[in-house]
Amino acid sequence: MLLFERSEYLARVTRVKKAMAEKGIDVLLIASPANQFWLTGYDGWSFYTPQMVVVNSTEEEPLWIGRKMDSVGAKFTAFLAERNVLPYPDNYVGSSELHPIQFVAEELQRRGWDRGRVGVETDDYYYTAKWDAILRHGLPNCEFVDAFLLVNRCRMVKSDRELDYMRQAGRIAAAAQQAAFDKAQPGVRQCDVMAELYRVTTAGLPEFGGTFPCKPPNAMVGEYCAAPHLSWTDAPLEKEDLFYIEMGGVRHRYHSPLSRCIYLGKPTERMDFVAKVIAEGLNAVLEKVRPGVLCEELAAAWKAVISRYGIEKDSRIGYPVGIGFPPTWGELTASLRAGDKTVMEKNMTFHCIPAIWMEKYGLVISESFAVTDKGAECFADFPRVLLSKA
């Protein structure tokens, strides 16, 4: 099943070719599974063996090159004509003699695409040093150009249907946070709360289903709340425990993250104070959102609020969000922080996550939103407070 019309995929290809032309790139080799998904629709958990999507500036469709058994999945999920789905045999998998990227280089040679300027995503998670060495060796007549984030940047402005998926993901996220809140109480194991959350993100809502996230929730309890990216345990919750939950709702690989904290008791004055500062700062950021505003201006709006209360934060407060493949749902193209001059455009999407990390714990209230002419459109509808139950 194609998630988008062929015309939408072709418009994406056109957008990428334009960016290629600006850098003088003739052939673009895409390693990022998120970029492959966006550009072709291909959607399988097969990227643990090498696979690439190739865009030639003179061809209408990209080329998908992957493991033979996964070419079947390409026929179901990618908009590509069958001739543009190229399988390599299974003896290339996990072999010390053969490497799938050799196959890619040889295929480019066969097609006479081994000339001119080749763009590669030098710092993408899946573009290893070995791939790069094999390609440079196998394509000696090519000039290699860094195209890291070239496609990511093309992904930033979403189509209407992409926004619909992110809205649905936001509704799932809110339902999952609610389920976690409902389940959390002293005596219940942390993992049982997270099981409820996963049940909802996977099942989704009656109107549309959920799916798997590209990363687990960062969900910590007690002293672990001092560290942003740890995980829950199977210990039972206790009175006065703080449960930090950063998670995402997902619809067709589109993620809408949403973060809240749950306190099992009456929050201390300090907690209550910090949570209110976060909410006020977040609201100030959201009110600032408009096409034309710079990322650093959002960071400044945040800083103006927290400085007034004597609070500091030295890490960024957000990033563009959308399609997620492991290890992240971030688009990697910009940061909401001082010095980032990225201009917000209509239908770009961000996750603003202004967590405050103190010595013993962290607190967070986050929202994912689209940039619209009227301001920020948040994907979830959930109270911007430190949740608590006695």
Added chain:
Amino acid sequence: MLLFERSEYLARVTRVKKAMAEKGIDVLLIASPANQFWLTGYDGWSFYTPQMVVVNSTEEEPLWIGRKMDSVGAKFTAFLAERNVLPYPDNYVGSSELHPIQFVAEELQRRGWDRGRVGVETDDYYYTAKWDAILRHGLPNCEFVDAFLLVNRCRMVKSDRELDYMRQAGRIAAAAQQAAFDKAQPGVRQCDVMAELYRVTTAGLPEFGGTFPCKPPNAMVGEYCAAPHLSWTDAPLEKEDLFYIEMGGVRHRYHSPLSRCIYLGKPTERMDFVAKVIAEGLNAVLEKVRPGVLCEELAAAWKAVISRYGIEKDSRIGYPVGIGFPPTWGELTASLRAGDKTVMEKNMTFHCIPAIWMEKYGLVISESFAVTDKGAECFADFPRVLLSKA
């Protein structure tokens, strides 16, 4: 909380140093999050920003280098002394001017570790071409040596406690497959079946909790069953639907995969036949398992069975399994297939997944097991059949 005693971590470091010595490596730079976890205990979902573990052959403990906010998590989860946890500031994150790997290179210089032979995991998912270029530029006096899979190979033989975690993971896997089977019936959405499965893998059992998997189940219904690595949808199940489920139980990042198919009806003769051949072939493989046996001998045992029934399969039937970080729970060191001379040793662990892919669908029955003196010890206890319900 440390999952293992300090002495066990130090024994792992010793094992790695021995492998380094065999390749004449003075300093090993580890990019793989699974290898970092195994060697230090560090366990956070923070590897979407660069982090490395460094083993110097002359130092007792490795060094962890990562983002400042994640150094807190290192103090909770890694066995390392505080002085061996090195944070880089947040302005290195997602920056076009600064790269965290520059920080790594500079730190090695500061310590005088920028001489001799440096091992790098050239084809690890997280060791990008860019990292490699920065390191080579920043460490001009080092000789670079490929150390891909060096640590992975050290991980193959498990300790008693590691095996305990995999046994627990196997029990969770069986419970989750049972929950999926119980939930599946015509009219129920695919995503609601998977929600039950996720509920169980996350909650675990009353005696011990579950957690998140490093990859989602490959779970397909209907025509999608022809492709090995696709995903479920939110369509309702129908009579005569086949549900293919490859999933893993998880305990502390240790995965025990288990795969089964569910047929909603009376299986066709062909399905029934193929499923029985798979079970017979799998049993033949498991009966062959002993220390000293070669991986290719297991593949041969499988092939002897299926050839007798006129069935062919051109892809490998399994691989070593254990710690999982995205995108895989495979250890990447060996394959159960013809030509693989890897010698099975006691307490190595494998996932044997002899799926048969036909034109319209695939069938699978898989088991994860440890190599013991008495043969294969399977981690899950679940019927080796094509499950069906009318």
